[in-house]
Structure formats: C-alpha cells, structure tokens
Amino acid sequence: MTFELATEVPLVIDTLERLFQPSTIARIIVEGLGKAAVYFVLAVGLTLVFGLMGVLNFTHGAMAMLGAYIGGLIMVLSVSDGTGALVRIALFVVVLAVVFALLTGFGSAFEYSLIRPIYDRTPMYQILLTFGVALILEEVTRIVVLSQGIQPEPPWSGAMGTAPAVFTERYDILGAPIRGLYAFEIVLGIVAVVGVWLFLNRTLYGLYIRAGSEDPEMVEALGIDVRQAFTIVFGLGTGLAGIGGVLLMWDPLWGPSALLAIDVLLYAFVVVIIGGLGSFKGTVAAAILVGIADSFTTWLFATGIVTFTGLPELTIFGLLVIMLIIRPQGLYGVEEVGGH
C-alpha cells in the first residue's frame, strides 16, 4: 500500500466533511449508545463475579445463549401475528424477569455444586471448570434446539420475528435513518446501569461486593460469610448474562444462536478488561467506548470509506490490545484485583 498524496488527502477531507454532518453524528451516537447498552448488560455480570471472587466465568456467554433461547421460546409461544406492540413490550419485560429468575437460580446452583469445591486451587482451575461447563451447555442447547427442528446457527429467525414493528422500522433522527430498537436498547441500558448501581450502593450484598473487590480477606475476617455472598453474586451475574441474552434476542446483529456462547463471552471479556476487571464504573465507560467505536467503524465501512469487512471486530479487539499495552489494569481497574 502506498500513500498517494493526490488521492488520499482529498479522501480524508471528504471523510471529515461527511463525519461532521449532523445526520452522521446522530447516527454514530445513537447506534453507538444502543450497542453500548447491549455491551454493558452483557459484561456487567462478568465484572461483578470477577470483582468479588476473582473467578473469570467462562460460562457467561453460554448463559446469555440460554437466556436468548428461553426468552425466544416464551415470546414465540405467546405472541401471535395480531399481538400489538405494547403487549409485546410488556411480554418482553415479563420474559426479562422470568429469565433473570431462572438463570439466577441456575447460576447459584452451579456455583454451589461445582465451583465451591475448587476455590482453594489456582485461578486457572476455575477458568477450566467454567470453560468445560460452557462447552456442555452449548452442546446440550444444540441437541435440544435441533430436536425441535430449529437450526442452532444461523440465528433463530422465529424468535427475532416477535419484535414489534416499531422496533424494526427506521426513524428519522436529524436526517439519519435509525432503527427503533436502538432507542429501546438505550432505555433498557440506562435502567440496567441504574439498577446495578443501586444494587451495589444501596444493598448489603452490594456492600460486600465493593468491599470484597477491595480486600476479600479482610471482608472474611470481619465475619461476613463470603461463600454465601459468592453463591448469590454468581447467581446474579448469571442472571444478568441471561438478561443480556434476552436483549440480543431482537437484535438483528445477534439473535438467538449457539454461536452466542463464544461470541458474547469474547465481547464481554473485551468490555470488562478495557474497563478494568471488577470495576463497575469502568464497565460503563468501556461499554460506551466500545459501542461508539463499533458504530463509528461500522459507519466507515457502510459508507465505503474503508473496504476492509472485518473493521468493527478488528477495532474492538484492537482496542483491547492497545488498552492492555498502555494501561494493563484497564480504565478504572485496580492492579492485581481479586487477590492474585
């Protein structure tokens, strides 16, 4: 590749000109925040679990996949063609609650029965165990889904089709056509940020988590049953992953599929590490950063300025590497968090 002044400079000027139009900025920001909301919900459970226990939960993506399929199942069974948009949205909220409850219970049971016996080993074994369980969950899901005549990949279109028309249509914001779903995702994202913030700052277990991510041994020394807190927090983290999965159910870029088990995991890792493992504030900031970077590079590609198809993915993982090179502990992370 050679840099030719005569062609490259006008191209850069042209790009900047297109970038600073209100429609472009509106598109990048609204889509970016919508994606950021999804990334936040996908990643926050992972960061809570790591912050308290130092366990990197590799089942996180598989749990999101379960959430997406369970949510999709309930929606497909209860929605018919004539169902109105408001009813669908109300059902969606019900689904969120159901999936959250189910997966919180499942996650707690998983932590209690399988992870608890190996806390005394090196962190590597917790990674290995959760990774193995993630493999099993993915395969079981594939078997179950296939037996019901649904292809595990590409995404299950039946469930995606239950989204109300107001979300699939595009609306004009400052001249940019933007899908209605993004607004919904932003609203849900704000609710999730506020909800988790309230949990962390206004509840007893939130206090344990904040204290535990600072100094787990001291928390234990103060007579708090850390093991019980682990079980509950692991459950909540899993429940949040499930909610993230439900959120992906209507998203045309994702949708319920067996591939979520790995894709969600990798993206959640990126967000959590850029933000700093175990930091709530960092996860919010990193989700916004990654979301905006994603929508910006998607725009670059969509307008044909850059022809490299993998640009958004490459940028996101590139951000991870750059962040780890210049600031290994992440945006708001504390070095050597989680006691190792």
Add this chain to the structure above:
Amino acid sequence: MSSSDEHWIRSYGRDQFPHVLVVLGFALYPILLGVLNRTPLASEASAFLPGLTFMIIVLYMGLFAISFDFISGYTGYLSFGHAAFYGTGAYFVVLAANGQVPGVPEGTPFMITMLLGATLAFVVALAIGAVSFRLTGVYFAMLTLGFAQVMYEFIRHWGYVSSNPTEGATIPSGADMSIGVPFVDSLNFAVGRLSGDSFENVLGVGIDVSATMTSYYALGIVVLLSYFVMQRIIHSPFGKVMIAIRENEERARAVGYNVFWYKMGAFATSAFFAAIAGALFAAYAGGASPDNSFYFLVTADALIMAIIGGIGTLAGPLFGALFHEWFEDILSTESDGLSTYLEQLLPESVLTAEVAGLTINDFIGTFLDGRAPLYLGIIFVLFVLFVPNGLLGSIRDRLGGTVSKRLPATLERYRR
C-alpha cells in the same frame, strides 16, 4: 537412579524404555489396524479403534497441545491465544506454497517453509510476550487471547490471503509438500490427505503403504523430533528455571534469575513448535482456514487435550490428544463409528422400537452421532474436578516419579 557401576548406555537406555514403547506403539499401530481389518473383527476394529486419519490428527494436534503445555504447564502462564502461533505456521506454509510470501520463492521445500514459519511465530511470540509478560494470571491469559483474536479477525478478512478469506486458503495441487531432507529426492515423502506419496510392494515383501500411511509416518517423525527437543529443554537448567517460575516466581527472581527473559524464551520456543504443528496440519489438510487455525476453539482443543493428558507433563498432552481423537472418531459416522456399528449390529425391530416416543435409531442419531464435544466437555469437567493432574500426571503420582525413572523399578518389583 541407576547404580554407579552400570554402563551409562545401559542406564540411558533404561530411562528411554517408556519412550521406546510409546514410539513402537505408534509405529506398529497402522500395521495392527491393517491386520485386524483382515480378521473377522474388522467391523469392531473400525468402530472402536481410531482410524489412521484420526491418528494423523493425534500427531499434529498432539504436538500443538504439547507446545501449549510447554508454556502453560511448565511456567504456569496460561497461553489462551496459542492458536495464533498454530495459525501463523499453517498460513505461512500455505501462502509460501502459493508463492505469496515475499522473499520466499515458489517451490521452496516444505521443510524450509515450515522452519521459516516457525521462526516467524518465534518472533511474533517475542513481540506478544514483551507486552503480555508485564501481567500475570488471568490478565496474561486474556491478553494473549486478545492478540489471537485480533489476528483471527484480521486473517478472516484479509483479501491478500485468497479471494474468500473467511474460507481460508488452499495449497495448489501441484505444490510439493514433502517431509524429509530438503533437496534430496529419495529422502522426501510427500504428505497430504489426497496428494501424499504411496508405495506399493515396499522392499518386495508385499506391503503396500498408502498415502495416509506415508503422511502418518512422516508427520510422526517430525512430531517425535520436536518432542525430544522440548523434552531436552525441560530437563535442561533452562527448564528447571521454568518450573521454578511456576512454583514461585518471586523466589526465582530473588535467587537471581532474570525471569522475564526465561518466560520470553519459553513462550517463543513453545510458539515455534506450535507453528510446526500448524504447518504439519496445513500440509496434510492441503490448506487452512481461520476457523481451524487461528480460532479460540483451536486453543480450547489443546487445552482439553493437555488437561486430560496431564498438564505439566510433556508427553501427557499427546495421550490427551489420542483420547480426544479416539472419542471424536468413534462418535462420528465419517469413518464407521459407534453409531454405524450399532445400526448394523442391532436388528431392525430393536432400532425402530419406541421408548417414550423416541426410537433407538433417533436416540443414536441424537445422542451419539457427532456428539463428541458434549461427552468431551463432561469428561473434561470431571477431570478438572477429580483428576486435576490428568492421565500421565496421576500415573506419575502413583509411581512416585516420572514414568521413565520409575517404570523399570516398578516392573522389577512385580517380577519377583
């Protein structure tokens, strides 16, 4: 330890006894398989024993898992992006065979491109390691994974590789992928699933060597050599420092070792052999795609093999690979696995009998056919929970030392 009055060759030979056994086992296996196929047990053999094509996967995936274990098991740094090096080796060989690597003319012997690719992986590992070794534990694992994913996404969309980079690139049919001494024709054996050398009536004793068999033995020699180089490094003072880093890095540093460069050296060496494994895979499979070389799940396979075989034992991952591929083989229909066997064995009435609305046939199709990942996942979790030292590690614990040191003494005890 052997007694001092014994000749050193004798004691050395005794130390190598288990190695000789394993090598002999691998070398004689195709012959055993060939003999079994002519007996009435042929259908059982093809149902329950891994076929030769799967044994070749055992060889290159085994080498990859060994190289993964070399860094992860011996220094304790989990290299979660190890597929990056495997992919580097594979893609380098494929691109070189297409004449697409600058400075490497088309028609360069495979042995040379393989070593060049491995050297490239060595350099890449030094670059990745320089950044990653500033961190430890989970952070190191994530950082290497991040690098590998960047390379994966890049290679998946890089138009230079081929017109459809998501599908990967293939080695042109005329390319000579031979293992042997470069530029000596009679000492070169072409490998490849379809294009390997085959020999009829070898040495006039009526034995035919198929293309698969040639690939099997040729790959086996490279894997064996690579294993012994790594084994020598582990048993050298350098290897002792690697283990010291795993056991207590602070102390190793306090004793005066420059642990950073020891870790870098170990990481780069392991990347070198991972790339050789990748190159062998590409040469045999006739190409590489991002999903079977650079992807996270390729590392995951090596991880599973290393855990099952015994992480922190160099030969363990090879047995893990054997176990893994044996499982894949009997649970796939591609080469007459368990489900084909059951379908032939069981009478029609049993196959169509319904139990709770599910026929036995459906059951086989749903729970056996191609379901290896499910059972491997379960076995993997059971190993992590109950056999954390893996197959070879547990045997070592029982014998109270490495197999080569302890086996002769143990056998001696049983002889009396």
